[in-house]
Amino acid sequence: MDTCAKISDYMRESGYECRVMGVPKTIDNDVMGTDHTPGYASAAKYVATSRMELFEDASVYDTGSVCVVEVMGRHAGWLTMAAHAATASGKGPDLIYLPERDFDVEVFLKKVKEVFDTRGNCLVAVSEGIHDKDGKLIAEYSASAASDAFGHKQLGGLAAILAQMVKDRYPGTKVRPIELSLLQRCAAHFASPVDCEEAFLAGKTAVEKAIEGESDKMIAIIRDTDENGNYSPRFEPVDLWVAANTEKPVPQEWINEEGNGLNDKCLNYLLPLFGGQKQLVLENGMPRFAKLKKIKAE
Amino acid sequence: MDTCAKISDYMRESGYECRVMGVPKTIDNDVMGTDHTPGYASAAKYVATSRMELFEDASVYDTGSVCVVEVMGRHAGWLTMAAHAATASGKGPDLIYLPERDFDVEVFLKKVKEVFDTRGNCLVAVSEGIHDKDGKLIAEYSASAASDAFGHKQLGGLAAILAQMVKDRYPGTKVRPIELSLLQRCAAHFASPVDCEEAFLAGKTAVEKAIEGESDKMIAIIRDTDENGNYSPRFEPVDLWVAANTEKPVPQEWINEEGNGLNDKCLNYLLPLFGGQKQLVLENGMPRFAKLKKIKAE
Numbered sequence: 001m002d003t004c005a006k007i008s009d010y011m012r013e014s015g016y017e018c019r020v021m022g023v024p025k026t027i028d029n030d031v032m033g034t035d036h037t038p039g040y041a042s043a044a045k046y047v048a049t050s051r052m053e054l055f056e057d058a059s060v061y062d063t064g065s066v067c068v069v070e071v072m073g074r075h076a077g078w079l080t081m082a083a084h085a086a087t088a089s090g091k092g093p094d095l096i097y098l099p100e101r102d103f104d105v106e107v108f109l110k111k112v113k114e115v116f117d118t119r120g121n122c123l124v125a126v127s128e129g130i131h132d133k134d135g136k137l138i139a140e141y142s143a144s145a146a147s148d149a150f151g152h153k154q155l156g157g158l159a160a161i162l163a164q165m166v167k168d169r170y171p172g173t174k175v176r177p178i179e180l181s182l183l184q185r186c187a188a189h190f191a192s193p194v195d196c197e198e199a200f201l202a203g204k205t206a207v208e209k210a211i212e213g214e215s216d217k218m219i220a221i222i223r224d225t226d227e228n229g230n231y232s233p234r235f236e237p238v239d240l241w242v243a244a245n246t247e248k249p250v251p252q253e254w255i256n257e258e259g260n261g262l263n264d265k266c267l268n269y270l271l272p273l274f275g276g277q278k279q280l281v282l283e284n285g286m287p288r289f290a291k292l293k294k295i296k297a298e
Numbered sequence: 299m300d301t302c303a304k305i306s307d308y309m310r311e312s313g314y315e316c317r318v319m320g321v322p323k324t325i326d327n328d329v330m331g332t333d334h335t336p337g338y339a340s341a342a343k344y345v346a347t348s349r350m351e352l353f354e355d356a357s358v359y360d361t362g363s364v365c366v367v368e369v370m371g372r373h374a375g376w377l378t379m380a381a382h383a384a385t386a387s388g389k390g391p392d393l394i395y396l397p398e399r400d401f402d403v404e405v406f407l408k409k410v411k412e413v414f415d416t417r418g419n420c421l422v423a424v425s426e427g428i429h430d431k432d433g434k435l436i437a438e439y440s441a442s443a444a445s446d447a448f449g450h451k452q453l454g455g456l457a458a459i460l461a462q463m464v465k466d467r468y469p470g471t472k473v474r475p476i477e478l479s480l481l482q483r484c485a486a487h488f489a490s491p492v493d494c495e496e497a498f499l500a501g502k503t504a505v506e507k508a509i510e511g512e513s514d515k516m517i518a519i520i521r522d523t524d525e526n527g528n529y530s531p532r533f534e535p536v537d538l539w540v541a542a543n544t545e546k547p548v549p550q551e552w553i554n555e556e557g558n559g560l561n562d563k564c565l566n567y568l569l570p571l572f573g574g575q576k577q578l579v580l581e582n583g584m585p586r587f588a589k590l591k592k593i594k595a596e
Binding site for chain 2: 045048049053056085089091178179271276277280
């Protein structure tokens with residue numbers, strides 16, 4: 001959205017008439033001014049479902065284990081929060097840590113043992129961006145970190161670092177780190193149909209509003225509830241500056257006191273976005289992806 | 299199957315009448331005496347589909363990258379081979395390495411550069427069990443390896459090791475290791491309907507044959523082709539000893555000369571097993587898993 005605003009400024013200064021509309025899209029869901037962003041619901045649904053499946057996987061063994069799963073999200077824990085939908089159904093991580101709260105390694109290690117001793121397994125979900133009270137990323141406790149093109153730190157390896165800490169503290173415990181990595185953002189085979197439709201409508205609305213003469217707006221998704229209590233989205237242009245350069249965090253009141261889980265307030269937000277099962281177009285049993293061809297102007 | 303044979307021997311020696319039937323199940327697909335094993339088709343379909351999605355993910359960037367994906371399979375490359383279904387559709391890894399061939403790090407590093415220079419990206423799939431010509435696992439080139447309960451080495455970290463080698467040789471290249479880890483064996487949300495039906499029928503046949511008086515058999519899946527050329531499985535008991543203690547490798551003639559890819563002979567084997575889209579029972583947009591309750595005998 002910041003880039004949209006800059007392009008618009010540049011066009012205006014250059015005297016080139018151009019209407020600029022921002023269409024939000026990020027699995028991180030950290031954009032201000034919109035209830036949620038296209039892309040988020042599909043990734044969140046994948047995270048929640050994978051966590052249920054990892055729960056089932058862990059529960060077939062006699063020997064318990066600790067499994068630390070790293071989820072994307074630099075400064076906001078929206079995607080990691082989605083794991084709570086699995087927890088609420090009885091098949092999710094025992095501990096969920098978001099960057100909205102400070103992370104204390106000692107408290108974490110004690111909690112892992114407490115859960116493991118009680119339940120025989122301990123499943124953990126962590127946002128890649130969790131940090132200590134001094135703001136230092138836990139992912140930087142050992143590994144070196146490179147930077148991407150936007151100057152963001154390239155995170156990764158957090159799950160491995162935490163898993164090693166658990167192994168060192170409790171020798172002999174079976175510990176497995178899992179990084180959902182790119183899989184969580186490209187798992188189109190399990191996309192939310194609600195998300196797919198909203199993504200299309202957000203783009204459509206942007207084009208319609210631009211044709212009507214609007215500019216320097218972002219298309220926000222407004223959450224409405226119909227007379228039967230059902231989720232119903234609306235698409236409205238809001239000023240670009242509302243969204244530019246501020247990240248939206250998970251509300252503090254959705255996070256439990258210990259900072260290692262969510263309460264059910266987040267379910268009302270999450271569940272209507274998951275939708276049912278998307279019917280896929282398959283070819284040889286695998287999804288067929290549309291391809292937009294580049295056509296060179298004559 | 300080896301355990302089935304031992305149980306049967308023990309029962310006979312103890313004079314306890316018991317009919318023992320083995321029902322194969324492993325995503326590794328490395329069991330002799332059966333065309334394939336329940337579990338394999340679903341995991342293979344997930345591996346192929348994830349590779350297509352990772353291809354799409356990589357293709358949206360101007361900056362190319364090298365992505366090394368580690369797939370399960372200690373001594374047999376069946377699961378990694380499944381990535382070829384994505385490659386054959388034009389959206390898969392450029393290089394696929396199975397443990398059925400020796401792996402040479404130098405040759406690999408040169409090949410990665412060749413592909414990257416030609417195509418602007420280089421996507422790699424490796425079996426966790428790839429080894430050099432002396433039989434040493436590439437995964438052991440740096441990391442230490444623990445052992446699981448069966449004395450198998452606990453592998454892992456191979457993708458990270460190979461990615462580091464590529465980074466060291468070609469500094470400045472964007473390289474990402476991804477381990478499909480447990481996700482590839484528990485992604486029930488994208489199971490093959492063919493696999494689910496076959497798993498049920500294999501178990502049903504085992505019970506029926508035991509009731510008929512058979513023992514010391516494994517239920518094998520025999521691949522038939524009907525008059526229209528369509529895949530049609532049959533379930534037959536075969537002697538347990540056929541399957542016990544020998545692992546079935548991917549046929550050498552399905553692997554290309556360079557040992558870095560498959561030819562299309564493996565597609566005839568793979569594609570009929572993928573089936574269409576499994577219709578899921580959802581609850582809150584997430585899969586509902588059946589639970590068999592333990593009932594204590596009075």
